[in-house]
Amino acid sequence: MLYAAAFAVRLAYAWVAAGPHATPFSDAAEYDQVAWNLARGAGFAFGLNGVHPTAFVPPLLPWIVSLLYRAAGHHYFAALVLQCAIGALVPLLVQSLGASMFGGPAGRLGGWLAALDPLMVFFSAYLLTETVFCVTLTAALIASVEWVKTPRPARALGVGLAWGVASLTRPTALMLPLVVVAWAMVPLGLTLGRRDRARQVTAVGLGVLLVVGPWTLRNAAVFHAFIPVTTGAGRALLDSNNPVVWADAARRGGAIGTDEIEPWASEFRGRPEPATDALARRHATEFLLAHVRDWPAMAAAKLTRFWRLRAEAQGTGSWQREGSPLTAVMRWLDPLLIWSVLTLPFALWGLIRSLRGPRRAFQSLPALVILYFMLGSVVFWGALRLRVPIAPLLALLSAIGFEDARLRVRRRSSGFRVIEGRRKAS
Numbered sequence: 001m002l003y004a005a006a007f008a009v010r011l012a013y014a015w016v017a018a019g020p021h022a023t024p025f026s027d028a029a030e031y032d033q034v035a036w037n038l039a040r041g042a043g044f045a046f047g048l049n050g051v052h053p054t055a056f057v058p059p060l061l062p063w064i065v066s067l068l069y070r071a072a073g074h075h076y077f078a079a080l081v082l083q084c085a086i087g088a089l090v091p092l093l094v095q096s097l098g099a100s101m102f103g104g105p106a107g108r109l110g111g112w113l114a115a116l117d118p119l120m121v122f123f124s125a126y127l128l129t130e131t132v133f134c135v136t137l138t139a140a141l142i143a144s145v146e147w148v149k150t151p152r153p154a155r156a157l158g159v160g161l162a163w164g165v166a167s168l169t170r171p172t173a174l175m176l177p178l179v180v181v182a183w184a185m186v187p188l189g190l191t192l193g194r195r196d197r198a199r200q201v202t203a204v205g206l207g208v209l210l211v212v213g214p215w216t217l218r219n220a221a222v223f224h225a226f227i228p229v230t231t232g233a234g235r236a237l238l239d240s241n242n243p244v245v246w247a248d249a250a251r252r253g254g255a256i257g258t259d260e261i262e263p264w265a266s267e268f269r270g271r272p273e274p275a276t277d278a279l280a281r282r283h284a285t286e287f288l289l290a291h292v293r294d295w296p297a298m299a300a301a302k303l304t305r306f307w308r309l310r311a312e313a314q315g316t317g318s319w320q321r322e323g324s325p326l327t328a329v330m331r332w333l334d335p336l337l338i339w340s341v342l343t344l345p346f347a348l349w350g351l352i353r354s355l356r357g358p359r360r361a362f363q364s365l366p367a368l369v370i371l372y373f374m375l376g377s378v379v380f381w382g383a384l385r386l387r388v389p390i391a392p393l394l395a396l397l398s399a400i401g402f403e404d405a406r407l408r409v410r411r412r413s414s415g416f417r418v419i420e421g422r423r424k425a426s
Helices: 002-017 027-039 060-072 076-087 089-102 104-116 118-125 129-149 153-169 171-189 194-223 233-240 243-247 264-268 273-290 292-306 326-332 335-356 365-379 384-414
Strands: none
Touching: 002 076, 002 089, 002 104, 002 118, 027 060, 027 076, 060 076, 060 129, 060 153, 076 089, 076 118, 076 129, 089 104, 089 129, 089 384, 104 118, 104 384, 118 129, 118 335, 118 384, 129 153, 129 171, 129 365, 129 384, 153 171, 153 194, 171 194, 171 365, 233 273, 264 273, 273 292, 292 365, 292 384, 335 365, 335 384, 365 384
């Protein structure tokens, strides 16, 4: 029932916001093109005939969509339906994660909140990595939790494999295994000796290497450079850290496409992807070093965008296709704003409860992952798109806060009180 409800909500939004005759645009067009080239046997490449091999986009999403295109033909809306089906798995995973860490009631409520979360529903209508990444990231977290609860070498290897898959979905996950290992040290120390811990941590690293390594070797063979997953990090850094964005109050904290704006467009034109990425990183580093005093203001602007409550904002684009019936509705009824006002206070309380309880060392994992993505937005840019991966965790924390509030109200309404007595002197 939970899966069916989540799928229905996502499919309904994709039908209205994108439409059955939708065509990809912006970043979605890149994923669609690579997927179609893969389906036709033209390789992992851009261009109508696959003439430009690429490592600019992570491989997992185009590969999944290419399987659909190979079977059903090049129909973009079919890819959106597939994405809705994949995204509907997130509530089930949140339910499992919540039950493992916080108990069944919190897990069940967290699953339903994840099914209805507007932010995750919105991204069902775009062929981007966010939806698939929510699945692979939450699955990797579940594997990590189960490993810590019952540490075994095979489970440690499975954790590494899961994080490797998440990294091929979106390279921002590549450093998360380090966060997970640091979090796991204290709980593992209660059941394992130093040598066993070292072996299992090594198994985690081996699992990541087994999944990511072949793609890294492919990139080295094609581009003659060390590219662990993608070549987009330098460009992403420059897109948000440049004088054009910083000088415009409406864009501050956001990002632009520097490959389309001078003087960078001319510099990038004709360069191979690794060289473009290195050049972009150099320009971004020069800008940041020249504005060290502005770093706190930059971080504040990015975090403000990261945690904004409204779906629509100045300079952020639209959530619907042009002419969508939702366009007028979203101007006066913003579902994300309503949802945020209702759930984020409970999420904050759930976060506090998880960090104050007797199992706080174990239950601190969601907080660490949220902090990791916040720091990522400070380095790159602030946007709802960068918040989507932690939306499942926010849904779970909201459920924890709601359950705690419900139990407190129930205790008070029941009339029971704890009476402390005095010990008589002997």
